[in-house]
Ligand code: CP
């Protein structure tokens with residue numbers, strides 16, 4: 328199938344990613360001025376969610392409406408996907424009726440399998456391995472607040488999870504330095520680390536990772552699907568909480584991001600989201616603008 332997919336940040340060139348972010352900034356201005364922009368009139372997005380979501384669902388659904396199109400929420404409980412219809416068959420049928428499909432799922436391989444058989448673009452709305460849509464919003468947010476991220480230092484504190492893997496991809500695509508601080512045994516994807524080379528350093532000390540950073544980001548200690556590991560992870564990550572004190576060790580103009588939902592008192596201190604250095608609400612809102620730009624890029 329020849330459709331253009333967005334399963335990873337590597338599915339776009341660095342120039343295309345910059346183009347999407349610039350467009351997201353323009354679309355945000357249009358929305359702030361309440362200027363209608365219906366570039367996807369008549370288009371329909373299928374949204375397959377095998378995991379929970381607040382931001383991703385609302386931003387994709389509202390985004391399609393704002394662009395003049397429609398979105399259909401598809402839960403595996405209510406479709407034949409949940410009853411074992413093969414991904415390849417589902418992809419062929421769904422893509423014959425829809426213009427673009429987003430999937431939030433567990434195994435990344437399932438997403439790739441679906442995309443292989445889809446005649447229309449497939450977007451990764453989070454898999455166990457990657458969360459590229461979140462990185463579009465994060466990179467837009469950094470650009471809006473601090474300008475070009477090229478050459479800057481980013482610190483990822485906590486689990487080497489899907490978000491961390493996407494930060495590694497972003498470090499390569501946006502050309503920044505990434506310090507990952509995680510407990511032993513919770514490192515990010517080894518293949519991605521090898522691909523990133525010297526640009527990404529893995530360490531086991533949050534203070535060392537945060538030193539001089541221009542952006543600090545973290546995420547939950549137990550991701551969706553890891554609920555049973557929550558207790559053991561809480562112990563393993565106990566010294567990896569991001570606090571105001573940790574931000575004090577970073578660059579004076581550091582910003583703090585979290586993809587949300589956050590657990591106050593676990594991966595962040597109780598009050599961190601109220602700190603002026605936290606930009607999480609702007610970051611979350613940007614999911615809307617960045618994904619509208621992505622939808623236009625893939626569909627129009
Ligand atoms: N950050 C993010 O993807 O949030 P949701 O799980 O609410 O979609």
Ligand code: NVA
Pocket residue numbers: 453488489490546547549550551586587588
């Ligand atoms: N790492 C988290 C991100 C949620 C948006 C998870 O996969 O649950």
